[in-house]
Amino acid sequence: MRQASETITIETGGKGFVEFTDRLCEFVAASGIDTGLLTAFCRHTSASLLITENAAGAVKRDLAAWLERVAPEGPDYEHDCEGPDDMPAHLKQVLTGTTLSIPVARGAPALGTWQGVFLAEHRAAPHRREIALHLLGE
Template structure:
């Protein structure tokens, strides 16, 4: 079974959900794979990956507010080596996850109509994040 691997770099501007669907889809298409399993892995402990609605901007805002309520800053965490957003970023990452598996059929990711792939930046300051994409294909 052919395998393809790459690292996608995503520049963030602080806490946000950054849609990466197009970048991932372009890479999948460039491999020529028709039927495959795509794995995406975030190489960071203060950022994460998720699939969610990409049509209504309010969804992203609501998700970010929900994560803020679940893991607020300045909540007396012992781990605060890099500032007040450090431990909350780790907790938010633990809640949302570091990897995704997405089937590929006919050369395209099998996502629902309104689904998009997001890198969740949980830190307040800009970062360059790395996402490893691995494709296990049948052709």
């Protein structure tokens, strides 16, 4: 078994989704590992990771609208240290998660045809987000 690890930084423009599938593919290819398991971990509590369709923009718009309905900004939260989007961002992160496990086959992430890997930024302001990558395989 071999291992590879790296931390990548993703710049966000505020609320929304940033696809980074290509960066995962580059990391796996550079590792020389043909078969294994890739773990991606978001090192933040107000951003998360998703695998979803990367072809139709309506998917991301519908996801964003659903998350806003489930965890809207408003005065009903005790935790608001960093503004009205603070606690809703944490709730959205809890719902969507910080860790993804992706099989690697033939030297590439074994994603489906329409699947992309996204960082979901849940805060209104732009941020620099760190994603820890770890690949184990042979």
